[in-house]
Every structure is written in structure tokens, then in C-alpha cells.
Amino acid sequence: MSQTMRLAGGRIDRATTLSFAFDGRLYRGHPGDTLASALLANGVRLMGRSFKYHRPRGPLSAGSEEPNALVELRSGARREPNTRATVAELFEGLVATSQNRWPSLAVDALSVNDRLSSFLTAGFYYKTFMWPKAFWEKLYEPAIRRAAGLGRLSGEADPDVYDKGFLHCDLLVIGAGPAGLAAALTAGRAGARVILADEDFLPGGRLNAETITLDDAPARAWVEATLAELASLGNVRLMTRTTIYGAFDHGIFGALERVTDHLAQPRPGTPRQILWRIYAKRSLLCAGATERPIAFENNDRPGIMLAGALRAYANRWAVAAARDVAVFTNNDDGHRTARDLAAAGIRVAAVIDSREDAPDTPGVPLFRSAVVTGSRGRLGLKAITVRTAGGRTEEIACGALGVSGGWNPNLQLTCHQRGRPRWDDALATFVPVGGPSGLAVAGAAAGIFSTHGALRGGAAGARAALADLGIAASLPALPRAEDAPVRIAPLWQVKGKGRAWLDQQNDVTVKDVTLAHQENFRAIEHLKRYTTLGMATDQGKTANIPAIAVMAELTGKPIAEVGTTIYRPPYTPVSLGALAGRSRGAEFRPRRLTPSHHWAEGQGAVFVEVGNWMRAQWFPRPGETHWRQSVDREVLATRQAVGICDVTTLGKIDVQGTNAAAFLDRLYCNGMAKLAVGRVRYGLMLREDGMVKDDGTVARLAEDHFVVTTTTANAIAVFRHMEFCRQCLWPGLDVQLISTTDAWAQFSVAGPKSRALLERIVDPAFDLSNEAFPYMACGGVTVCGGLRARLFRISFSGELAYEIAVPARYGDGLIRALMAAGEDLGVTPYGTETLGVLRIEKGHPAGNELNGQTTAANLGLGKMVSSAKDAIGTVLSRREGLNGPDDIRLVGLKPLSPADVIVNGAHLMTEGSPVDAAHDQGWVTSSCHSPHVGHAIGLGFLKRGDRRTGEIVRVVNPLAGTDIRAQVVAPCFVDPEGVRLRG
Amino acid sequence: MLIPHPLLGPRDAQEFTYLGDAALIDRPDGLAADAAERFFDYGYLRDNPPGEHRELWFHEQGDRSWLVVTRNITTHEIVRVELARDVALARGRGR
Known part of the structure; x- marks a missing residue:
């Protein structure tokens, strides 16, 4: 039995026969077929089971509005659920499977739902599955999900590639039926840049589906001549298999082009789909109409x-x-x-x-x-x-x-920016009113249903749109076509005892709408949510208007008053793969590599993502089996000899101009105006609300030249903030900014032997002695025999330390030179874990403490906020609410038992108090094992912490069930007097 | 959205970062006697009228201009775009 229902004629290529399978049975069809047309040709009407009642279903439509004939298309990782058989193009070897049935489409066990229909009415799960409460998650919801549903996901990664693209045009014509073709012809001949998009693979719209004639010849002749002319025009781009799915602000449209969906799999190097963003000066909606x-x-x-x-x-x-x-x-x-x-x-x-x-x-x-x-x-x-x-x-x-x-104009795109259609009594349908600015409507989409009207409307619409742009266009000679009036007498339902379906996809019947009405869900948006009418893949294209009419009848209101729900993008489903495009997996976001990355890879470094950056986390050595071994070694090597860490990721902003000092003085809460040339100062930046925004160093390289650093995480936000201050607050200051984060490779060289190491790298002309280049000095030097570099004597670790910067392209060379030069000194590279341990030991705040909810006073840096000047955030930092007697202060925490571990996020409680929010005294922000002191240490915020040194507090972690005792100490576990860093 | 940049012509809104009300340009004098009160207004009080709104956008993926965009927040129509620097200067901000 093969294609027993096939007639003569049609727009299929009978010279080629395609084999395909549906539910394991083989059938034959032809190019030009959809899966639905090919199945019908083979006498298969049953294609699916309905969502809720598991009713046997076949196709209702022959297009993208299809509610019923949803199948799983393809197999394996390419399996795509809920694909409309009515628009799936047939290809050789196509495999489709029916869904939402067991064991088979013809014998579906869950069709018992159909007999339970009186329990499964609108809102049934709100009413039925209320008790006992615990049953919802464990029993009801999983059971409902299994029973009611559509297709299954493959559960595998999508093997195909999706692209994104951008297009510009004078006129976007949406739909290539008679109106769209006439419009494109008019605009194309006028020389305008035209995009003609149609969701179908065969342009022509309804002309392909009708037997009507144009100039007494089959419509196909005119369609083909028009397409040939459009193809010959370089200014017209015809995009078939392309759905304009959304109309966005200012003439921007979203389009989904199904580039290779009609093939078994994409050709190598070809994307499966392209998500286009189309910038159109004008647009003409010629999307036709949908029957109801x-x-x-x-x-x-x-x-x-x-x-x-x-x-x-x-x-x-x-x-x-x-x-x-x-x-x-x-x-x-x-x-x-x-x-x-x-x-x-x-x-x-x-x-x-x-x-x-x-x-x-x-x-x-x-x-x-x-x-x-x-x-x-x-x-x-x-x-x-x-x-x-x-x-x-x-x-x-x-x-x-x-x-x-009757027919409903496809006016959805006119409503994507809150346009509301108007009810037309004569046509018995909603027609568009206006739409987004720059968009006009022609043909059946405008409620002009005759072929004559569509052709003329399309041409006139294009001419008017171009006239708006100052492009003159003349109307083409259009063929004679039928001009039948719409003759209709509205009929929405035939009343009866049984169930009559309005929304076949969601199994919403007239009874459900009646029930919603009884229960006062009468507003059309309430009706939709209560009954699920108009939801899911078809968005109620065939269901909405009849349901609105039924509700109008029930409420005794005219349809115009009931109105429609708001139509939103997308017009038809868009796959997540297309929306993601290439931004998935490793390409999800940019991956920034530090200048020493390749060298660090060679050292076997373990990397960690820090924002977009990949940073070395630690450098395991042979024999080390646990990260702690590596980190402890790196910490001790740095404190005892010299360690090197790539700190390029810190934001580096170059500030120049005669008013640069005054500018920075207003940006940081501590004084910057008097910073001497050749000196560095720690800078604390507040937000205008008084909270700490960021911290870093400010180095003055010349009278009118500074380099400031930011934390890695805030590099972009701080630069944006500085530009705001420069352009919006003090536009009269002579100051210029540029981000140089990527321009300079910067390394921290820390430890008692750091000077000895740098003396081997920095050219001998530069004196690095403590007298010539003391703590907090900075300046330009040359290294390795003439390479320009910047040297800063700053320390995050508490050791004698420097940061050295060279142009980024020399970063790899510099790390290799430093490692070679320091071999006998025991030079050790360290990663972000060691960086963290060193700063916790020294009590420097970082991201965990600078969390956007802490003030300078909380951090113990209150004295830095100068009251002598007006800097960002100083006024509100003084407000009452941020200066209470019980305020938190940064403290150090030392476990009483050296074997105890301190965990971030643990709460601080006083001895004997209940463990609850009311008695909370603070929390642990940072913690680590300190190889320097030999046990765990922590930093945290504690109420009145600055006045509680020596007190024993409980460090409680109710999640893990731990409760240990710790002593409150000053937040500094190494060299509190700062002798080392000045040495 | 498309933002007509006064120097660069129409640019896609995706190139910009949004900040908020352009009233943020009018930062009070932090040394004034009533500074606390005025900064409270500046930091926390915003009008939120329907219709036209003046707001700050930063051309972060472009030329780094801060712009004052006058936009109808109901229709998204952009009525006027100025360089924030020019607006600030015109409002008497300088050094």
C-alpha cells in the first residue's frame, strides 16, 4: 500500500521518491511533501495523542498553526520533540515518532483519561491535588507530568551549530503570498534594499494552495515569473524557510531561518538554523490569515x-x-x-x-x-x-x-508592542490597528481577503513605505484576480451535550470555558491562565478567537469588549539552540588568558575561572597529591624566599591630565591630592550610598600621570564609574582615562628574596635599595637590557614585595626570565589559592569582605574616609544608619583547638546563647589553613568586633552541625608591625 | 532598540550599559551644610513618571560616551540624545 491517497497534479516532485518512517513503519513520499502530507498520502490520518485526554488526533491544518500533529522528529541526539508534521519537510530517511502515547498510537493506555474527563476540567490540578501537601511533589506532579505532556527531549547535547546574523534593509516584507510578492516587486524595481521573508519553503503563500487564476492563467505562472524577476534584482533578498518571529523596538525584527532543517543533517560547515536580527527602516506585514x-x-x-x-x-x-x-x-x-x-x-x-x-x-x-x-x-x-x-x-x-x-488575519506582529486589534463585525474577525512605528499591513493580514485586494494592497503598501523614505516607486502592472467579497455569518459553536473542542492542543473545550466563566475567570487573560487556552507551541492560532467568542456569548458582551490576549514573540516556536547560537559550552562567554598562561600550562598549573579570566589556581609538583600540599608549599616559599604570581587580571586604568590628582581625590575617600610623584597609595573607593565599591592602588608616575588598579571582578564597573564621574559630574576637569588592563603584563614578586631576584632582572642603572626604592615607591625602569617596565613596591602578602609590569607581549618572556634568574633563590610560582592564603594571613579585605554591603568602618578603615573633602560616598557614609553602636567590624578568628576548621559562612555566637538569627553576632567571611601559623584562621565581621579582642566566640555552622570555639584577634596573623614589607 | 548616538549615528542598544535617571548628573555639593539631606534625595528619590524620561546610557562597547537619552518609557520612542558631558556643562557643572 503506497500513497493510495495521492491525486494528480500538485507541487511535488514525483520524479523523486523519498522513503521515511513513522512509528517504525516505512512509507514513501516526494520532495515538496511535508511529513503530514506524505502521511495523508499514505492513508495515515492518526498522528498523535492529545495533551490531557490522550484523544487520537490527526492534523487540523496544513501550516504552522498546527495544534495536533506534533511528532518527535529524527532520532538520537537530534531528536526534536513537538515538531509540527504540517511544516516538517520530507527528506530521504526521515524518522518520526508519535508522542504522548503508550504502548502505541492506536492503543494508548492513558486514553483512560478521556473517560475521567469530568475530573480533568479546567483548573483541575488547583482543586484536586491539594491534599495531603507532601503528595504534590512526590506523587501528583510526577504522575501528571508523565501522563500529560508532549514529546521527550533527547537528553543529549545538540550536535548541530546555530548561527546569528544581522541584516539591514529599507523594506522588510513579511510573507511571500500575493501581497508580499507584489510588495517586493514594487520595492525591488524601485531599487530599494528589500528583504522578503516567508516561513514556507515554497514562496507563494495561499496561491500555492488555491486553484484561482491570475490573468486567466494558473497563479503559479505569475508567482514563478515574479520570483525570477526578484532573483534577478541584486537589491532583493528572498529568504524562504524564514519566520519573522518578533517585532521589536525601532524597526528591529527577529527572524529564524531554518537553513538545513529540511535535510537529514546539516551539510558540513553549514548551520542548522540562523537567528537573524533584521534592522528595517520600514516593514510590511503580508502574513496572510489563519482559518478557525x-x-x-x-x-x-x-x-x-x-x-x-x-x-x-x-x-x-x-x-x-x-x-x-x-x-x-x-x-x-x-x-x-x-x-x-x-x-x-x-x-x-x-x-x-x-x-x-x-x-x-x-x-x-x-x-x-x-x-x-x-x-x-x-x-x-x-x-x-x-x-x-x-x-x-x-x-x-x-x-x-x-x-x-472564517479566517483570522495573522496580525500578531502588529501587537508585539502592545497594539490591540479591532473587532470588525462585517468580517467577523479582529483586524489590525496600527502597529509598531514603521510597520504597515497588507492583504489578508489587514483583513483584505481577495487576491485582487492582496496584490493591490501589497504594491500600494510598498510604495507608501518607500515614499516615507524618499524613494519613488511606481506600481507594477498586476494580474487580474478574483475579488470576491467576504460573506460570513458568525457561528462559533454548535451547542450539544458532549465535549466540543476549542483548543485541541491543550484539550480546552467549550465546557472548560463555561466553567471558567462560572468560577469568575472571565477576563480573557484570566481565562487563558485558568484553562491554558492558547498556550504551548501553537499559541492558540486556531483556538483563541472562537474561545473569545464563546466567552463573549457567556458574558453577554460583544466580542470587541472581551478583546484578545496580548500576543507576544515568538510567533512560532524558536529553539533554544538558535537563541544560544554559538554561545554555548566553552564559547558561552569570552575566555581571557593571562600573559603567563602558556607558561603556566607548561608547569602543569591547575586553572580556575575568575570572571572571564583563566587564572592559575596552584602549581602542583611531582609527589603532591592534594591541593593543600601545593598551596602550603607555595605560601611558605613566598614567606621564606620569593614567590611570583601573575596579577595581570587586576584592572589597570591610566589617568592623565593636569587635573588628574584632583579627579582622583574626589574618586577615592582617602586623600590623593598630595600623593608624591614616584609614590603609591592604597585607595578606597566608595559608592555614593557610602558602601565600599572597590579598592586598589594609586601610583603617581608623573605630576599629571597616574595608574590606578582595581580588583579583577570590578575592573569594568570601576572604569565605567570613573567615566561617569569624568563626563557627568566634573566635565570641566582636564583628565583623560583609558583602560590598560590588557596592555600590561603584571607580576607580583613577593618574599624576602624578591629584591635579590629583581636586581637580576631590572637593569643596573636602577637602584632598588630600600633607601632608593622604599616601600610604596613606584617608577619606570628598564628590564632585561632595555625593555621598558614599571615597578611598584606594594605588597598584598605582607612580605617585602613588588609588582612589575611590562608590555603584555613580553609577559611570557618576563615570567620565564624571572623563573630562570631566581632558580637558586628558590623562586616559586603561586596561584590564586596561595594569593588568598597570603592576604587572609595579612588581613587584607577582598571580594568576600568587599561584598557591596560593607562600609569603610566595617572594614576597620573608617579613619581613611576624609572629612576634609567632598569625595564620592563620603556624605552618606556618615549617616546614622551606618554608624550604630552595634556595627560589625572586621576581626581575625583563631580556633581554640588547633585541629578545628573554620568554615566560610559560619555564624558567630556568644557562649551560651541560643543559635538563632536574633542572637547572631556576625559571620566568617574568609578562612584558610595558614601554614605560617600552623592552623586554621579566619576573617569575619563581628558586632563591635574592634572592642572584643580576646573574647571567645562560637563559630557555628548549623548546616554541617559544627560548633567550635575561636578567639577574636586583630585581623592580621603575620607581621602586624609591618617590618617585613618595609625591609 | 536603536539609540541615535550624537557622534556615531544609530547604534544598537546592546552596545550600551544603562544606568538610570539623568538626575544623577545633579550631584549635590558634599560640603554644603545640608549635604546629608540633599544626598539622601540624590541617592534614593526618583520620579517615575510615564511618558518621557531622561536617562543615562554608557556606550561601553563603543566610544565610551555617557549619553542622556530622552525616551518615552511607554512607547520606547527616543526623542532626543545628547552627550552627557554637554548636558552637565549646560547645567553648570564644570570643575
Whole structure:
């Protein structure tokens, strides 16, 4: 049995046959088919199970609005759940699997839900699964998730590549149907830069699905001639398989191009999809319209489709959904389906039109003033019941029913910036009102449903848009086309006893809307959230308007007053892979390497991410099996001989100008104006609210030239802040800033033998003796025989120490030179762990203490805040709330038992007090094992800490169940007098 | 959004960092007698009217200009863009 339902004609390539599998069975189709059209051609109507009731479902539509025919496409890591079979292009070897059923699509155990439907109405889980509370997480939620749901994720990393791109144009035309093609032709001939985007792989829109003629010839001839001309114009870019999914501010549009979704897998070097950001000076929405169904009892059986879809399958894909069909309509367009299907040789058993004045189609039985009241057929439609004008009930056998309740303009993009559509009584639909600035609407999207109107509207829309830009365009000669008026008498539901579906994807029925109304969820946004109407992959494209109409009926309000929910991007689903683009895994964010990175790799360093930087964390040596061994060795080597650490990552900002000193004096809370040339000072920077922002060093290289450093984490924010102060607060100061973080490689050289080492590197012309280059000196030197460098005698470790900087490209050379020169001195490279231990031992605050919630006073640096000047943050640092008697102060913590460990985040409690928030005395901010003192040490904030030295406190960690005793000491465990660093 | 930079023409908002109300330019004198009160207003009190808003944007991925962008926060229409430095000078800020 192969393609038994295939008709003649259509836009498929019969010369090529494609094999594909659905639920393990092999079928055949042709290029040009979608998965849905190919399955229908093979007589397969049943394609899925519904979300909640596990009802058998087939395709409702032939496009991107599809609620039912969702499948898992492909296998393995490429398995993609919830893919709409109606837009999935057929390719050789395609594998698709139905979802949300067990054990099989035809026999689904959970279809028992359908019989429990009276318990599963709107809001059922709010009401049903309330008690006992613990059952929700353990039982109800997992059970519901298993039962109700869509496809399964592969659980594997996506093997494909997704790109992002940027495009600019004068006119973006959204949709390549008759309106879009006419618009692109008009603008293209005028020489404007045009992008014509269409979600379909075959441009032409409804012209591909209809039998209408243009200039008395098949529409295809005009479409192909137009496409050929557009292709010949260098200023027009035709983008098929591209959905404009969002209209953003100022003419920016999001577009998803499915570059290789129609292939089994992307060609090498080709992305799967591209997420485009399109900057359009003007845009024209020609997105057409979507048909809506009419609700009646059991209107969700496979075989019941939108009437327009039924004839699209016949005309475009040469597929008969069944051998006997019927049509149920409230408007003239439904009759087109009957005419086209009859012309294609399909038996049209009946047209049921709810109107008295329904037109006649020769050879087709017509029921005027009649409605469809129900359907039969477990896994697919077998018959419908019709209530005739006389009130008689008649059963009509048919395998497919085309339903048309009218058409809704695809106006979603006009609402992406809070535009609200207007209800049009004559058209019985919402039509767009305005939209984002620069966007106009043409064709069916504007409520102009005839082909004639679409062609003219598209051309006129393009001409008007270009006129706005000062580009003159003339209207092209357009073909003669049908200009039928819209004739419709609204009908939203056929009332009956059973369930009538409004939203097939979310299993929302008329009863659910009625229940929502009874329970006062009447506002349309409440209705949506209470019933889930209009959610998920189809966003209610076929469901929303009928449901709004049902609610309008229940409330007795006109539809215009009920209104629509707000439409938001994306128009159709966008995969997370496309949104992420190349920013995943290692490429998720920039990876910055220090100048000594490759050297450190060669030393076997263990690296750690610090912001975007990769920094050496420690340097294991042979025989060391635990990081603590490496870190203890590095710490002791630095305190006893000399250690080297790459500190390039610290922010380095060059400050120049005749007012540079005055500028820095206002930026730091401590005085900078009188800093002598050739000297460095510790600088504390506050936020305007009085909290500490950052700290670093300020080095004065010349009268009008400073270099300041920031912490690694705040390098960007501090520079931004400094530019704010310079441009917005004191624009009259002569001062210039530039970030030189990446320009200079900088190393800390610390330890008693650091001078001896540097004397071997710094050229002999420079005297490094304590007298000539004392603690806090700085200046330009040359190293290694003439290379310019900067030397700063500053110390983070408490040892005699320097920081030496060379142009970044010499950083690798310098670290190698330092290591070679210091071999006999025991020079030892150290990483960020040792850096941390050295600074905790010395009591220097770092990120854990400078957490944005601490003041200078908290850190014990209150005296640094000068009251003699107006610097950022000084005024508010003095406010009452930050200067209470119980304020926290930075303290050192020493365990009474040397074997005890102090843990960050542990809370400080007094002896005998309850362990609760009310009795909290402070907390541990930093802790480590100190190889220098031989046991654990900590830093922390303690209430009145500066007055509690010597007190014994409890260090409590209720999470780990530990409670140890520690003595409060000054926050400095090494050389409190500062003899070493001045030596 | 597109921000029409007074020196560089239209630039994507992604190149910018947002700070907030342009009133931050009007930093009070920290040595004034009522400095505490005025800094409280400066630091914490903001008008939040619908419609046009003057706000500070930093062209961080560009030329590092601070800009005063007058934007309708309801429609996102950008009415005017000035260099913050010019605004500050015009408001009497200098040295």
C-alpha cells in the first residue's frame, strides 16, 4: 500500500521518491511533501495523542498553526520533540515518532483519561491535588507530568551549530503570498534594499494552495515569473524557510531561518538554523490569515480539518484526506473547498452551511441552515451527524470533514508592542490597528481577503513605505484576480451535550470555558491562565478567537469588549539552540588568558575561572597529591624566599591630565591630592550610598600621570564609574582615562628574596635599595637590557614585595626570565589559592569582605574616609544608619583547638546563647589553613568586633552541625608591625 | 532598540550599559551644610513618571560616551540624545 491517497497534479516532485518512517513503519513520499502530507498520502490520518485526554488526533491544518500533529522528529541526539508534521519537510530517511502515547498510537493506555474527563476540567490540578501537601511533589506532579505532556527531549547535547546574523534593509516584507510578492516587486524595481521573508519553503503563500487564476492563467505562472524577476534584482533578498518571529523596538525584527532543517543533517560547515536580527527602516506585514474551526461535539477526530487545509492538501500536495469528504462552513470560502475537491475527483458527500443564503455548488448536496452536531470513528472520522434546517438529524458517512468558521488575519506582529486589534463585525474577525512605528499591513493580514485586494494592497503598501523614505516607486502592472467579497455569518459553536473542542492542543473545550466563566475567570487573560487556552507551541492560532467568542456569548458582551490576549514573540516556536547560537559550552562567554598562561600550562598549573579570566589556581609538583600540599608549599616559599604570581587580571586604568590628582581625590575617600610623584597609595573607593565599591592602588608616575588598579571582578564597573564621574559630574576637569588592563603584563614578586631576584632582572642603572626604592615607591625602569617596565613596591602578602609590569607581549618572556634568574633563590610560582592564603594571613579585605554591603568602618578603615573633602560616598557614609553602636567590624578568628576548621559562612555566637538569627553576632567571611601559623584562621565581621579582642566566640555552622570555639584577634596573623614589607 | 548616538549615528542598544535617571548628573555639593539631606534625595528619590524620561546610557562597547537619552518609557520612542558631558556643562557643572 503506497500513497493510495495521492491525486494528480500538485507541487511535488514525483520524479523523486523519498522513503521515511513513522512509528517504525516505512512509507514513501516526494520532495515538496511535508511529513503530514506524505502521511495523508499514505492513508495515515492518526498522528498523535492529545495533551490531557490522550484523544487520537490527526492534523487540523496544513501550516504552522498546527495544534495536533506534533511528532518527535529524527532520532538520537537530534531528536526534536513537538515538531509540527504540517511544516516538517520530507527528506530521504526521515524518522518520526508519535508522542504522548503508550504502548502505541492506536492503543494508548492513558486514553483512560478521556473517560475521567469530568475530573480533568479546567483548573483541575488547583482543586484536586491539594491534599495531603507532601503528595504534590512526590506523587501528583510526577504522575501528571508523565501522563500529560508532549514529546521527550533527547537528553543529549545538540550536535548541530546555530548561527546569528544581522541584516539591514529599507523594506522588510513579511510573507511571500500575493501581497508580499507584489510588495517586493514594487520595492525591488524601485531599487530599494528589500528583504522578503516567508516561513514556507515554497514562496507563494495561499496561491500555492488555491486553484484561482491570475490573468486567466494558473497563479503559479505569475508567482514563478515574479520570483525570477526578484532573483534577478541584486537589491532583493528572498529568504524562504524564514519566520519573522518578533517585532521589536525601532524597526528591529527577529527572524529564524531554518537553513538545513529540511535535510537529514546539516551539510558540513553549514548551520542548522540562523537567528537573524533584521534592522528595517520600514516593514510590511503580508502574513496572510489563519482559518478557525467551529466547535461541535467530538470535533477533534482525525480527519476533521480546517476546510482551507483540506483543499491545500488536495491542490498543493495532491493528497485526498479521504475518499468521501464533507464541508461544514458559515462562509463562502468553505464552498471553495467543496468545489476544488469535487474538481479533483473526490466525492463531496455534503456541504453543511449554517446560513440560509448559502451558495450552491453544482453536483454537491447542500444543507442550508444546517449544522454538524457530532462525529463518529474511534481512530479516525467515519461519519458526521447533521441537524438539518427542518431539525432532522442525519448521519453522513465521510472520512474527512473540512470546517470553516472564517479566517483570522495573522496580525500578531502588529501587537508585539502592545497594539490591540479591532473587532470588525462585517468580517467577523479582529483586524489590525496600527502597529509598531514603521510597520504597515497588507492583504489578508489587514483583513483584505481577495487576491485582487492582496496584490493591490501589497504594491500600494510598498510604495507608501518607500515614499516615507524618499524613494519613488511606481506600481507594477498586476494580474487580474478574483475579488470576491467576504460573506460570513458568525457561528462559533454548535451547542450539544458532549465535549466540543476549542483548543485541541491543550484539550480546552467549550465546557472548560463555561466553567471558567462560572468560577469568575472571565477576563480573557484570566481565562487563558485558568484553562491554558492558547498556550504551548501553537499559541492558540486556531483556538483563541472562537474561545473569545464563546466567552463573549457567556458574558453577554460583544466580542470587541472581551478583546484578545496580548500576543507576544515568538510567533512560532524558536529553539533554544538558535537563541544560544554559538554561545554555548566553552564559547558561552569570552575566555581571557593571562600573559603567563602558556607558561603556566607548561608547569602543569591547575586553572580556575575568575570572571572571564583563566587564572592559575596552584602549581602542583611531582609527589603532591592534594591541593593543600601545593598551596602550603607555595605560601611558605613566598614567606621564606620569593614567590611570583601573575596579577595581570587586576584592572589597570591610566589617568592623565593636569587635573588628574584632583579627579582622583574626589574618586577615592582617602586623600590623593598630595600623593608624591614616584609614590603609591592604597585607595578606597566608595559608592555614593557610602558602601565600599572597590579598592586598589594609586601610583603617581608623573605630576599629571597616574595608574590606578582595581580588583579583577570590578575592573569594568570601576572604569565605567570613573567615566561617569569624568563626563557627568566634573566635565570641566582636564583628565583623560583609558583602560590598560590588557596592555600590561603584571607580576607580583613577593618574599624576602624578591629584591635579590629583581636586581637580576631590572637593569643596573636602577637602584632598588630600600633607601632608593622604599616601600610604596613606584617608577619606570628598564628590564632585561632595555625593555621598558614599571615597578611598584606594594605588597598584598605582607612580605617585602613588588609588582612589575611590562608590555603584555613580553609577559611570557618576563615570567620565564624571572623563573630562570631566581632558580637558586628558590623562586616559586603561586596561584590564586596561595594569593588568598597570603592576604587572609595579612588581613587584607577582598571580594568576600568587599561584598557591596560593607562600609569603610566595617572594614576597620573608617579613619581613611576624609572629612576634609567632598569625595564620592563620603556624605552618606556618615549617616546614622551606618554608624550604630552595634556595627560589625572586621576581626581575625583563631580556633581554640588547633585541629578545628573554620568554615566560610559560619555564624558567630556568644557562649551560651541560643543559635538563632536574633542572637547572631556576625559571620566568617574568609578562612584558610595558614601554614605560617600552623592552623586554621579566619576573617569575619563581628558586632563591635574592634572592642572584643580576646573574647571567645562560637563559630557555628548549623548546616554541617559544627560548633567550635575561636578567639577574636586583630585581623592580621603575620607581621602586624609591618617590618617585613618595609625591609 | 536603536539609540541615535550624537557622534556615531544609530547604534544598537546592546552596545550600551544603562544606568538610570539623568538626575544623577545633579550631584549635590558634599560640603554644603545640608549635604546629608540633599544626598539622601540624590541617592534614593526618583520620579517615575510615564511618558518621557531622561536617562543615562554608557556606550561601553563603543566610544565610551555617557549619553542622556530622552525616551518615552511607554512607547520606547527616543526623542532626543545628547552627550552627557554637554548636558552637565549646560547645567553648570564644570570643575
